[in-house]
Amino acid sequence: MPRVLVVDDEPSILSVLGTLLKAQSHEVTPARSGEAALALMQQQSFDLLISDIRMGAMDGMQLLRQVRREHPNMAVILLTAYGTVETAVEAMKEGAFDYVTKPFKVDELLITVQRALQYQNLLSENVALKEELAGRYQFENIVAESVGMRKVCEMIERVAPTDTTVLVLGESGTGKELVAKAIHAHSTRKTKNFLPINCAALPEPLLESEMFGHVKGAFTGATVNKEGLFEAANGGTIFLDEIGSMPLSIQAKLLRVLQDKEVRRVGSTENIPVNVRVLAATNDRLEDLIAKGRFREDLYYRFSVITIQIPPLRERPEDVLPLVKHILRRELGKDKPLPTLDPDVQRILESYPWPGNVRELENAIRHALTFAGSNQITKDVLPAKIADVSIHGATPVGPALPFEDFRGKSLKSFLRKKEQEYLGSVISSMGGDKEKAAKALKISLATLYRKIPLDEE
Ligand SMILES: Nc1ncnc2c1ncn2[C@@H]1O[C@H](COP(=O)(O)OP(=O)(O)OP(=O)(O)O)[C@@H](O)[C@H]1O
Ligand SMILES: [Mg+2]
Structure with missing residues (x-):
């Protein structure tokens, strides 16, 4: 039920307004002066203020100014018996929603009240939305204008405080590691290590000893005892990148570590307890790898309980220009003015399909900065492949054939x-x-x- 505060020093007007508005199912609170109105606003919240202009000590204009300062989102309608254009204009300038001249027509008043309440509604929804976006999905270094990326951020926020394994999916350069880091940074483990390891970068025996450690003499070259990443990450998070490339034998060991929460260094018989959260990422379709016998189904089920799919950049062009700004800021430091982008350049960047996603965009911007002379980024400083609009212009099929x-x-x-x-x-x-x-x-x-x-x- 909308709450309306009505201010007038004439009791008869207060009573008429009260009757009219209550008949519209509004909750009406009367006040006999501006001061009384302000005091009431301190105690409870209202959706709309209707005030006479001519009153005792504090007039309607003064009240309006004060309300705009203290309750900037409250809609205000002023009533004036001296409907001069000047007062009305001044009231609007000061931020009144509208004014109604006395004696007012009932219809006119009610319509104005209705409009003010609708406006007020929109305003408060908008404020709530902004607060929610700013507060809830704020990850300092993740640009997320698009609905797709906002969902990703929402997921991060939801899964971060839990201790579950999370599988991050996405094409190369979409920000999988960035997302994994954000999960760690918003978890209770944030003060401990975040250790990434790329499962595709190391041959099998090395990967195993890197992950689980080894004891002296375990294999040729193992001259000292070495702790693995699981031990080094104790209390923190391990990020298994490109998990689709993990050899089957290591998958089996990883599964045991996840189940038993213990690791055994290569060549040792001793189990060492570890408390590590595991995050993983891949660009492969793990279902296909399972079908080919290259990925364990049981391990897949452990990881796929929670998956975060990052959409490719070409599916979220709204993110491109904010990302460019973010990248420029990072490249130039926080005080330098940012170069402007030619409209041409903006269009090109938004329509290019970015097969290498955000990483490719970063490279393109670095390239442009290297060659940009002035404080403007023009088409000719973009990498040639991207600048060639004719290839990926608005109509990918090309111009009609004569x-x-x-x-x-x-x-x-x-x-x-x-x-x-x-x-x-x-x-x-x-x-x-x-x-x-x-x-x-x-x-x-x-x-x-x-x-x-x-x-x-
Ligand atoms: N939404 C984003 N906001 C800001 N920076 C981003 C965003 N997404 C990606 N980046 C940046 O793009 C680069 C690539 O991201 P990242 O390394 O996380 O991608 P990846 O998916 O792990 O890539 P690859 O598959 O190549 O390993 C990083 O510098 C990262 O900071
Ligand atoms: Mg990566």
């Missing part, structure tokens, strides 16, 4: 030409990577090779 070229030729030859153009543009947008292009086109690589014209080779 009718004349095909007069008298078969539909098939026309379609073929169109198809080749399209294939060419997709290949370019994938940075020349035909395997990726084939995937995007949902055809086999062999089919792609068969279809592309020789000069594309």
